[in-house]
Amino acid sequence: MYDLHSYGRMIADRVRVDAYSRAMKAAIRPGDVVVDLGAGAGYFSILACLLGARKVYAIEPEPSIWVAKASARDLGLEDRIECIQAYGSDLELPERADVVISDLRGGISTFQGNLAAVVDARRRFLREGGVLLPLRDTLHVALVASEPVASWLFSPWSDGVVDQAAARALLANTVHALPRDLLREHDLVTSSAAWATVEYHGEAVARLSGEVSLVATRSAVANGLAVWFDAEITDGIAFSNRPERPGSAYRTMFLPFEEALEIEQGDGIQVALSTSIDAGLWTWEARGAGGREHKQSTLRGELPLPGMLARLSGEHRPYRRKDERTLDRAKSLADGMLTVREIGVAIATENGSDLEEVRSVVKGLGVTIPGVPMHLRGKHPSAK
Numbered sequence: 021m022y023d024l025h026s027y028g029r030m031i032a033d034r035v036r037v038d039a040y041s042r043a044m045k046a047a048i049r050p051g052d053v054v055v056d057l058g059a060g061a062g063y064f065s066i067l068a069c070l071l072g073a074r075k076v077y078a079i080e081p082e083p084s085i086w087v088a089k090a091s092a093r094d095l096g097l098e099d100r101i102e103c104i105q106a107y108g109s110d111l112e113l114p115e116r117a118d119v120v121i122s123d124l125r126g127g128i129s130t131f132q133g134n135l136a137a138v139v140d141a142r143r144r145f146l147r148e149g150g151v152l153l154p155l156r157d158t159l160h161v162a163l164v165a166s167e168p169v170a171s172w173l174f175s176p177w178s179d180g181v182v183d184q185a186a187a188r189a190l191l192a193n194t195v196h197a198l199p200r201d202l203l204r205e206h207d208l209v210t211s212s213a214a215w216a217t218v219e220y221h222g223e224a225v226a227r228l229s230g231e232v233s234l235v236a237t238r239s240a241v242a243n244g245l246a247v248w249f250d251a252e253i254t255d256g257i258a259f260s261n262r263p264e265r266p267g268s269a270y271r272t273m274f275l276p277f278e279e280a281l282e283i284e285q286g287d288g289i290q291v292a293l294s295t296s297i298d299a300g301l302w303t304w305e306a307r308g309a310g311g312r313e314h315k316q317s318t319l320r321g322e323l324p325l326p327g328m329l330a331r332l333s334g335e336h337r338p339y340r341r342k343d344e345r346t347l348d349r350a351k352s353l354a355d356g357m358l359t360v361r362e363i364g365v366a367i368a369t370e371n372g373s374d375l376e377e378v379r380s381v382v383k384g385l386g387v388t389i390p391g392v393p394m395h396l397r398g399k400h401p402s403a404k
């Protein structure tokens with residue numbers, strides 16, 4: 021969940037906003053219907069109105085939608101911007117849009133199933149011949165040699181007093197979003213190449229993979245791969261999330277090497293990458309001129325610690341804690357009609373338990389699932 025400051029940082033990324041603004045200007049005609057999927061605090065929704073949209077459906081599951089709504093009201097646009105607090109996939113809209121806009125990217129384009137969400141919106145919300153923004157993202161890779169990055173990642177685990185090699189091994193097989201400005205353009209020690217493309221006009225594929233040949237631009241001891249994207253919003257309008265782009269709202273991904281790879285200027289290096297879009301499972305390997313291979317996977321990383329792997333086996337007997345069972349029951353009662361208080365009373369009565377105890381668990385409902393979309397308030401959600 022983003023806070024308001026994070027939405028501000030996204031707007032402050034002028035390269036990103038300018039690219040979207042120019043693409044929207046080219047796409048939106050006076051009188052158009054626009055869907056703003058993942059509207060955040062409503063910046064693109066308001067911009068769409070300024071460009072002449074007759075109606076904008078601003079769809080956003082997070083509470084930031086209230087900022088969009090308040091801003092629409094303040095700017096006299098409340099009749100034109102309909103703010104809906106929901107995931108796009110949970111919604112039906114009364115009409116199809118001429119333009120569907122989204123930027124659901126996180127650190128990289130494959131963030132939390134955003135491709136499936138955009139493809140779903142394209143299929144169900146966009147009219148035939150309508151415009152979908154963005155068009156595609158191209159994922160790039162290059163080898164990195166950066167002492168500050170290695171130190172940021174590993175030095176806490178060998179601080180001269182306590183040495184924890186187990187932590188370092190797990191971190192070396194985990195994909196990291198680097199703090200802004202940690203990685204410099206100069207730290208890229210090979211050519212870069214595109215290894216996969218996210219096509220928003222295509223199918224919601226589950227995996228992206230690719231193999232590329234890179235050339236060492238200088239002799240160095242490489243300690244990982246940097247992955248970033250070029251976003252094409254519409255034909256001829258693009259921006260990049262390349263390391264060190266000033267003011268980027270997105271962070272560069274770093275895939276460490278367990279063992280440093282020594283390269284000489286002019287060496288050829290083969291790199292293979294693959295990621296499952298939703299599960300966040302990554303594999304990466306690099307083969308240098310010396311023939312040494314570095315095959316790594318998040319399956320050996322932080323995610324599947326030994327105790328967690330056992331849980332993936334068919335023999336595992338899952339157990340829900342009492343408070344989790346209460347929350348599950350509460351979720352099953354959440355139909356958009358009962359209040360949190362009423363749900364608490366219902367469960368306390370069912371279980372013969374103390375209302376206070378149930379209430380503290382049920383309160384979590386307000387955080388974990390959104391309320392009734394604003395346009396359905398007063399109606400039962402099933403009565404669309």
Ligand SMILES: C[S@@+](CC[C@H](N)C(=O)[O-])C[C@H]1O[C@@H](n2cnc3c(N)ncnc32)[C@H](O)[C@@H]1O
Nearest residue numbers: 030057058059060080081082107108123124137
């Ligand atoms: C990167 S922010 C972009 C915010 C704003 N559109 C902007 O460009 O400044 C992505 C937003 O999409 C929302 N989001 C993610 N998945 C979504 C989905 N399936 N349906 C609707 N919104 C979604 C997130 O909650 C987040 O607010």
